[in-house]
Each structure stands twice: as C-alpha cells, then as structure tokens.
Amino acid sequence: xxxxxxxxxxxxxxxxxxxxxxxxxxxxxxxxxxxxxxxxxxxxxxxxxxxxxxxxxxxxxxxxxxxxxxxxxxxxxxxxxxxxxxxxxxxxxxxxxxxxxxxxxxxxxxxxxxxxxxxxxxxxxxxxxxxxxxxxxxxxxxxxxxxxxxxxxxxxxxxxxxxxxxxxxxxxxxxxxxxxxxxxxxxxxxxxxxxxxxxxxxxxxxxxxxxxxxxxxxxxxxxxxxxxxxxxxxxxxxxxxxxxxxxxxxxxxxxxxxxxxxxxxxxxxxxxxxxxxxxxxxxxxxxxxxxxxxxxxxxxxxxxxxxxxxxxxxxxxxxxxxxxxxxxxxxxxxxxxxxxxxxxxxxxxxxxxxxxxxxxxxxxxxxxxxxxxxxxxxxxxxxxxxxxxxxxxxxxxxxxxxxxxxxxxxxxxxxxxxxxxxx
Amino acid sequence: xxxxxxxxxxxxxxxxxxxxxxxxxxxxxxxxxxxxxxxxxxxxxxxxxxxxxxxxxxxxxxxxxxxxxxxxxxxxxxxxxxxxxxxxxxxxxxxxxxxxxxxxxxxxxxxxxxxxxxxxxxxxxxxxxxxxxxxxxxxxxxxxxxxxxxxxxxxxxxxxxxxxxxxxxxxxxxxxxxxxxxxxxxxxxxxxxxxxxxxxxxxxxxxxxxxxxxxxxxxxxxxxxxxxxxxxxxxxxxxxxxxxxxxxxxxxxxxxxxxxxxxxxxxxxxxxxxxxxxxxxxxxxxxxxxxxxxxxxxxxxxxxxxxxxxxxxxxxxxxxxxxxxxxxxxxxxxxxxxxxxxxxxxxxxxxxxxxxxxxxxxxxxxxxxxxxxxxxxxxxxxxxxxxxxxxxxxxxxxxxxxxxxxxxxxxxxxxxxxxxxxx
Numbered sequence: 128x129x130x131x132x133x134x135x136x137x138x139x140x141x142x143x144x145x146x147x148x149x150x151x152x153x154x155x156x157x158x159x160x161x162x163x164x165x166x167x168x169x170x171x172x173x174x175x176x177x178x179x180x181x182x183x184x185x186x187x188x189x190x191x192x193x194x195x196x197x198x199x200x201x202x203x204x205x206x207x208x209x210x211x212x213x214x215x216x217x218x219x220x221x222x223x224x225x226x227x228x229x230x231x232x233x234x235x236x237x238x239x240x241x242x243x244x245x246x247x248x249x250x251x252x253x254x255x256x257x258x259x260x261x262x263x264x265x266x267x268x269x270x271x272x273x274x275x276x277x278x279x280x281x282x283x284x285x286x287x288x289x290x291x292x293x294x295x296x297x298x299x300x301x302x303x304x305x306x307x308x309x310x311x312x313x314x315x316x317x318x319x320x321x322x323x324x325x326x327x328x329x330x331x332x333x334x335x336x337x338x339x340x341x342x343x344x345x346x347x348x349x350x351x352x353x354x355x356x357x358x359x360x361x362x363x364x365x366x367x368x369x370x371x372x373x374x375x376x377x378x379x380x381x382x383x384x385x386x387x388x389x390x391x392x393x394x395x396x397x398x399x400x401x402x403x404x405x406x407x408x409x410x411x412x413x414x415x416x417x418x419x420x421x422x423x424x425x426x427x428x429x430x431x432x433x434x435x436x437x438x439x440x441x442x443x444x445x446x447x448x449x450x451x452x453x454x455x456x457x458x459x460x461x462x463x464x465x466x467x468x469x470x471x472x473x474x475x476x477x478x479x480x481x482x483x484x485x486x487x488x489x490x491x492x493x494x495x496x497x498x499x500x501x502x503x504x505x506x507x508x509x510x511x512x513x514x515x516x517x518x519x520x521x522x523x524x525x526x527x528x529x530x531x532x533x534x535x536x537x538x539x540x541x542x543x544x545x546x547x548x549x550x
Numbered sequence: 551x552x553x554x555x556x557x558x559x560x561x562x563x564x565x566x567x568x569x570x571x572x573x574x575x576x577x578x579x580x581x582x583x584x585x586x587x588x589x590x591x592x593x594x595x596x597x598x599x600x601x602x603x604x605x606x607x608x609x610x611x612x613x614x615x616x617x618x619x620x621x622x623x624x625x626x627x628x629x630x631x632x633x634x635x636x637x638x639x640x641x642x643x644x645x646x647x648x649x650x651x652x653x654x655x656x657x658x659x660x661x662x663x664x665x666x667x668x669x670x671x672x673x674x675x676x677x678x679x680x681x682x683x684x685x686x687x688x689x690x691x692x693x694x695x696x697x698x699x700x701x702x703x704x705x706x707x708x709x710x711x712x713x714x715x716x717x718x719x720x721x722x723x724x725x726x727x728x729x730x731x732x733x734x735x736x737x738x739x740x741x742x743x744x745x746x747x748x749x750x751x752x753x754x755x756x757x758x759x760x761x762x763x764x765x766x767x768x769x770x771x772x773x774x775x776x777x778x779x780x781x782x783x784x785x786x787x788x789x790x791x792x793x794x795x796x797x798x799x800x801x802x803x804x805x806x807x808x809x810x811x812x813x814x815x816x817x818x819x820x821x822x823x824x825x826x827x828x829x830x831x832x833x834x835x836x837x838x839x840x841x842x843x844x845x846x847x848x849x850x851x852x853x854x855x856x857x858x859x860x861x862x863x864x865x866x867x868x869x870x871x872x873x874x875x876x877x878x879x880x881x882x883x884x885x886x887x888x889x890x891x892x893x894x895x896x897x898x899x900x901x902x903x904x905x906x907x908x909x910x911x912x913x914x915x916x917x918x919x920x921x922x923x924x925x926x927x928x929x930x931x932x933x934x935x936x937x938x939x940x941x942x943x944x945x946x947x948x949x950x951x952x953x954x955x956x957x958x959x960x961x962x963x964x965x966x967x968x969x970x971x972x973x
Contacts, residue, residue, distance in 0.1 A: 529933040
C-alpha cells in the first residue's frame, strides 16, 4: 500500500501505450514494455513465449437511426462487435425488427425478418447482485445474436450492450459466426440509445444505416508473445505457482480494468517478494497473456508449453475481473485443497477478503485444466466492472489506486502462503 | 436495484441544488427539496424540525508559494478549513516552518516558530486497510493544528489534507479554536502540493502568501430544519426505528458521497416499504439531519425532541460513509441485541454484507446515546471515500448507481427485519 508500483505501471501502460488489441502495433509495444517492467519488478528470469495471434481491425464506423418514417437519420454512438464483418465501408440500410429474446425471433416467420436488421433488446439483469452472473446471462446475445439473425435472413444485427451502465457507452466484445461464408455486420449500442430505440420500435417503423470497415487484417495472423517472469523456488523449484492477467485489450479506451490492472498486479507479486527479500520455497511465475479477448491463443500456448516441458503447476491464479476492492478468491480445486486454503481465511479477513467458497477460474488459465492444475480467480467487488468493460470509458482515471494495490496485496499473500506450504 | 429512485434523487440534489453548507441559500433549497422528496417517497407524515445553525462563509481565497528564496510566488490549490478565520482579504505573508507531528512542534523553541506559518506535513497512513482508522488518526491535525500553532506564536497554519488521494485536491473540514479571541487562518493543501512543499522545506526557506475572506456570516445563526418522514407502525407504533444521513454538506463540490448518498438511501427505505406494500409493525422514520459538518445541531435537536416527547427509539441507523458497495453494519449495542441481529447474517451474505462485529455509530445519531438508543452504522467499502471527502471532487459522477442502490437495499432489509421482530 505504501511502496507498490502497480498504479504507476498502470498509468504508463494506459497513457503511453493505450489500448492494445492482438496483432496491433500497440500490442507489440505492450510486449516490450511488459518485458522491461517484469525485469524492473526483479524477476530472476524473464522471457517471451511466442504466440501467433489473429489480427482484427476496426477501421471507421458509424450508425444513424431514423426513429420515425418522416424523420431524418441521426448518428448514435456504436461499436462493431469484435470479430464482426463490416459493411465494406458501404451504407447498409434497413428497417429494424426488435426482439427481446432468441425465442421470440425463432417464433417469427422468416419473411418478417428477411432483409431487416435484428435489434436484440435484451437487458442486463440489474437485480442480480453478482454482476458476473448478469454478464453470463446477457452475453449470449453478443455471441449468438449474429447466427440467430442469419438463420432468419437478416442483413445485420444490433445488440443492446452487455452493460450495467446508467450511460450511453457502447460495449464491444467477441462475437462469432458458425459459417464463415455467411456473415452479417454486428454492432452494439449503449443503454440510452437502446432505450430510445425500444420506445420508437414500439410506435412505428424505425430504419437504420450502418457503415463499417471492420475486417481481419493483412496479414490475418501476427507473431506475438506472452511475457513471463519468474522467481525460482529454493526448496521445490519444480513446483510452479502461476499468476497472470492478459496484456491485450480491445481496441478502444485504455484497457485499464480489462486487464491492465491484472497485469500490473501480477508483476507486483514478483516485486513484493523481491522488495521484502523473501525467497519463495516454490517457483513463482507471473504471466502477461496475449490474446485473451479474441482467441485465447496466449493461454493455449502457455498450457501447451507446460505440457511439452512436463512442468508441474500446483496452482494457477488469474486476475481479470477489474482492479476493484478484493472480496475473495474463487477456486476450481479439490475439496481437500480448498480446505487447506480455507485454513488461511483469518489472514485475509483484515483485508476485507472473506469469500473462499465460490467456484471459478479464468479464461487464460483454463487450458491448464487438462493437466489438472488447480484454478483460482481473484474476486474483486463487481458493481462497477460492467459499466466500463469493453468501452471507451475503461481508462486509468476509473481505477482507484488503493483498490488496485489492495488486490495486489491479497494476491501476494495467497501466493506466499502456497509457496511456503504447498498445496 | 430495478425501480429505486435514489440515484435520480441524488442527481437532482447534486446538479440542481449543489453543495449546501448550513445557513446557506442552497441549504434552504435542500430542505424544501427534501420535504417534497420525502412526500414523493410515500411517507405517511412529513415534517420539518427547527434547528438554529451556525453560518460560516468562505468568500474568496488564494495561496501562493515561493519555493526558493529567489523564486516567484506561484498559486496552488487550497481550501480554508471550515470555521477558520480568514486574513480579512489582506495578504498574510510569512516563512513556513514544517513539522510532521505535534510532538515535533512542541519541542521547538517559541522563537523559531513565532511569526511563521506552521505546515503540518502529517501523512494519511495509507497502509491502514480501513481508511476510517487512517482518517481518525490524521484528522487530529485538522482539528488541533491551529491551537498547537497558536501556542507557539505562529500566524497561520497549513495542513497536508486528510486525504488518501493520489491527486492534488485540497480537503476542507471542521477545525476549531480553544480561545475564540486568539485565532489564526488555517488552510489545507492537496497531497501533490504538500509533496513539493516538503521537498523544498527540506532544502531552503519557503515563503507563502495567503489571502482569504472566510468568517462567520451575518447573521451568525440562521433558522434551518431537519426533514423527517415517517411510516407509522401497525402493531407497535410507539417503537421507532430511525434511519438517516445529513442534508448539509461543505460548500465545495456537490456533497455527493458526503452525504447526499446517505440522504437518498434513507428516503429509499421509506419508498421501498411503500412500493412493496409492506406495512411495518413498528414505526420507521427517515431523517435528513441538518448541520452535521459544522455544529451537529440537527442531531442534537432531534435527540432533544425525542426526549421531550418521551419517544422510544429501538434502533438508530446512520448512513454517512459514502455510497459505496456495502460490506457490513457496525453497532454500539448490547451483546444480546447484537446476537439477535447476527441471526439475520445469512440473509445479508448474498448482498456481500458479511461484517457485523465492528463497533460504530454515527455523528447525527450520537446524541441519542444519552437515551440509551442502540446505534448502528452502514459500512460501505472505504477505499475511495477519503479521496473525495470534503473536496471539489465529491460530485455525482463519482457515485456508482449500483453501489448506491445496493446500500439502500441492505439498509431496507435490516430495518425491515427489526421492524418485524423488534430488538
């Protein structure tokens, strides 16, 4: 809380590199920065692990809505979903058909959807206290919206953003197509635009114009890297504890909470051991994974390498839920190991960390599951995360320095205990 | 979480009324607004309770620092402390003498302090996880700084703000003088200015110019009011549960977290009972207290009235620690009653409310202690509060709608349980 460098590291990442989608020049800069920052943190060894990543580019994009048949087209904030096709820069113009759920669309005759743009007006369930649950519920429309619309002959899809925000930021995020030869543009709008659209779709025919240039880049795949730093264990160097977040972000905002905070916290764990002069009994490794957002190729490459080298990971910890006040850890772990960790609970209570019962892990460490590596996820307070997640508003200013540092403190403590006691 | 009006109420209070120090026109507007908002919330009875409040006014103020003997004076952000005297608009110019603690000042010979401005460079202890503890520790310099400086013949006092902020906002707040005929101007500077000042005070003689107009207003006391709303109990109307926050704020920013959030949450409790059609067995009263910041006369008037009317309060709940994610309730209560409330713990865990063991209450309800009224305080997450507390940055935009509403949810639940089961 007094000497941590994670907040300063985050400022640099956000303000001097900025957003950093896989395959971009910014992502390449972030790798170089991460390598140096990991060295500065004091890791015994630092190396880059090759990952070939997809390269999607947004280009220019805009959308205009005509709310009434006699009205004019008015621009609204929008973002194409990640991995979406664009309109090739041309104007895609169509009437909107609004549905609230997949079931409603499925029940419609094809002729009432054909040639139109489907608006999935599905609301984030704000009455769920754990916003992660609301995200899991609503994100189905971001992932599955395009295919459902294609099946009915639609020419485009608009989703109400997967957002808890009382604002109008559109939220991007990964979508996909079952058949890559049959695709339609997919975009997201903010909650306030969606409210207007809902109102007018209930009154009359609403039309929309979309222009977008998004597509896979040239080349479609780019050489990139995971950044890895390690402190070797003194007694059981072969037993590895890994902690990580992801270095890539979406191509808007600054990727502050998603997942700049996880990156700088992971490096802070290394720094804290060094600053405190603690030589861990087991090996501690911090990993800045590449390509979490649109491919997970960094996570897969890491697990592949671990398998090939026959590495023994005793715990994998992910921090990718924002740099908010920590409240607990979730685990995907045997009951026996969970009980062992639960014995440490009293050490965490003074830090406001009380929840150890939930199940969870993280995307980047999930490929290690095949090797039976116990999974763990830092659980920060979740009320604000889906306000800023995948938006232009995910910026450094929205990260609180104490909340960020406190997350690093409790991560370090967990990893210290496991490095001393094993698991 | 879906139908609450507290966030909209807070927006109105912050954006259409703004800050509202006791005795000001804004405070009078806030009383009228509060009365109407309490009626809109559906209270059976709404009334105003007279409170005569002090009226302190800031006026214009500025401060310039000359960091080196040959340098020029440069303006820095500053705020006079509340209740401080000013310089009468004249320039107060003096050299600075920096001390870190009271003890250091006390040990100095009077001649080395006489005629100078004392800079109390005491840092908020950021390594304390509960920032309330850090506040309690550092605020001694805000309250006691002037008298300690006067005792050594100083002509003014500057304090490093009582602030967790990684920024340069100055924080105001109440100060006082033991002898009202012997006073000196007292101002606060932000953390970054304090860092510079520390650096240069260690190198050479630093001089400062202060100009300020703050003083007690004319008239010195103004008629104001607590705003009270009530739902009468159906079975034990004579047993009262009170929940409140304070309507006044400092005269800068918007008094959003301090304590607009407490005000709108207290009214939300009333609204929720009405919206849900719940007729409480015991009487529930929401109170918007006046003058918490510089006099506590609203809290005193409320307790005086309760005593005079022989009212029986079974629980007093205060929400005045910011509109952040709730984590628990603190109590000043008998063990027996605490055990009764602890039985409800499992109802709160799904909302992330887990801490019921701490001792606490609140300023506005503290005068009820003489009548042995059990005290209770909502405990929100505290990491961000002392970044914005008493600053121009305590604005609506820094309140998250879900965090605010969640606090109102758990307040309502606690009060519902006590209204049904007694205490």
